[in-house]
Amino acid sequence: MDSILVKGGYVIPVDGKRRIIKDGYIYVSGGKIEALGKIDDSKVKEFEHSADEVIDASDCVITPGFIDTHVHLAQALLRSAVPDDIPLITWLRDWVWVMQGVYDHEDGRVSASLCVLEMLRTGTTCFLEAGFHSRYGFDGIAEVVKQSGIRGILSKKFMDLTGYAEEEQIIPQGMIEDGRACVREFKEMHRRWAGVEGRLDVWIGLRTPGAVSDELFLESAELAQEYNSGITMHLAEVKEDIEYFKSRGTTPSGFLEKRNLLGRKRVYAHCVWFNDEDIRIFAATGTGVAHCPSSNMKLGSGIAPVKEMLRAGVLVGLGCDGGPSNDAYDMIREMKTAALLQKIRHNDPRGFTAWDALEIATIGGARALGLENQIGSLEVGKKADIIIINFKTPSVKPVTNPLSLIIYSATGLDIRDVIIDGRVIVRDKKVLTLDEDRIYKEAEERKERILEKAGKTREHEKLFNNI
Incomplete structure (x- = not known):
């Protein structure tokens, strides 16, 4: 598995300490979290050279998936x-x-x-x-x-x-x-x-x-x-x-x-x-x-x-x-x-x-x-299931309390990147592993088939005839 350094932005580990790390980083290797902390950590330079990929999370918040x-x-x-x-x-x-x-x-x-x-x-x-x-x-x-x-x-x-x-x-x-x-x-x-x-x-x-x-x-x-x-x-x-x-x-x-x-x-x-x-x-x-x-x-x-x-x-x-x-x-x-x-x-x-x-x-x-020893928080040794939330958007500006902004201001569509098992699955809001356009097309087609086969087409049209 590739090694990844995510740096910049706020890191919210959800590790029981209820802390937020400003200007933080997470280093991932072998699908697991190897290190995290503040970006001024002396190890960060070393990680920048050894990482297969460096992800800039400036203007973002990093949390567990x-x-x-x-x-x-x-x-x-x-x-x-x-x-x-x-x-x-x-x-x-x-x-x-x-x-x-x-x-x-x-x-x-x-x-x-x-x-x-x-x-x-x-x-x-x-x-x-x-x-x-x-x-x-x-x-x-x-x-x-x-x-x-x-x-x-x-x-x-x-x-x-x-x-x-x-x-x-x-x-x-x-x-x-x-x-x-x-x-x-x-x-x-x-x-x-x-x-x-x-x-x-x-x-x-x-x-x-x-x-x-x-x-x-x-x-x-x-x-x-x-x-x-x-x-x-x-x-x-x-x-x-x-x-x-x-x-x-x-x-x-x-x-x-x-x-x-x-x-x-x-x-x-x-x-x-x-x-x-x-x-x-x-x-x-x-x-x-x-x-x-x-x-x-x-x-x-x-x-x-x-x-x-x-x-x-x-x-x-x-x-x-x-x-x-x-x-x-x-x-x-x-x-x-x-x-x-x-x-x-x-x-x-x-x-x-x-x-x-x-x-x-x-x-x-x-x-x-029963998975708390593997996932659910950003801690060394746990699986690297990480999300990066984009804070460069009007609904979450200005940033004073990033946690409050996640809960009360953001939506899921503000998620920028998703990492699972140390592998980037969503990059810049695009799911890399699935064909979005094909799924949308198939969903519309299958929906019509289901309504017809269930005998709900006419009832559905009657209920929603103002559309």
Whole structure:
């Protein structure tokens, strides 16, 4: 691997010291961070001569790459194709599942390509996928992730029932899977893709309570232990989820505890309707939460008690969720939303700081995924997952507090360069590993096919006839 010296600008290591290094540098060799500090360090001259590439980061801020802990790669094609103002269960039953239920492998590949393109372009260097249905084509999506250079955890969807919370028989035929087939495919995909290039992993993606039997829940826990894999699932996203748990005499955390689904490398998305006991148990067991504020706001699901979670020691990461629920895969926007939402929830401007926001988007996500010793901060010995944010733009001038400007003024489109595993993947805002124009063209074509095959073309035209 080439050696790279990034010098100039501000370096925000996110190393627990909450410090900002003005006129800083980072030296990368062998895919890892070898040194960092102030540019007046005597070693910098030596690095300038030995580096294969020197990147000038003047007028920029250098941070760890963002870690998105809840992503639906297959939903990128559904952006703007779903009505904006409907509640979650209707949104799923009448629209999202109907359209995803007609996907073929090409739809899955193109949607993943579009999603990964956007994530790279906006500074995400690692992500956790919520779970693939077999019809999306696991191999094709994994190949996109491999080719792109991003770090990705891909999850195989597990289900053997057709309900959601208290709603029975809600999942359409095209989205139903056989539990035994799910297990077989997970084993095969784990064998084929886990560990590829040191960037890919394969987890179990449980659909939701109501769609998974107790037997499959218990088998999932055993499989995760056997394969040293992780588990992810949507949990306590809407009030209907809590009614489901109450009807069974339990709580979200109690439900998971009984099925051996708590612990490290267990990441549950949303957790909006947690009580104090849920928070205590998650903290005590090292179980992770993927906070998805934009999605929760758009779908009217509620506001997760993230401040309380962090205070209790819960491992909280940040997630953008999906194309029709956010509707962007932009972690800088998500950080701003997370910060503002907690401030208003507590009627307290101190309720969530810019540091809190940056930490859950980086090292917090790494901890939730069990990767904190490898990524999530800029420290010597860690993998070189680095982003360079351009500050030569009107929205972030003048520069007094670069951290505040990242959270409250910048957007993901201000990302200039992205380095993953010590390799430049985005340079001067261009993704080097993917064909952008081809992806845009294919996305438009596949979107039309999906609408037609799902029987949504006329309904879509009626809803959006003013366009």
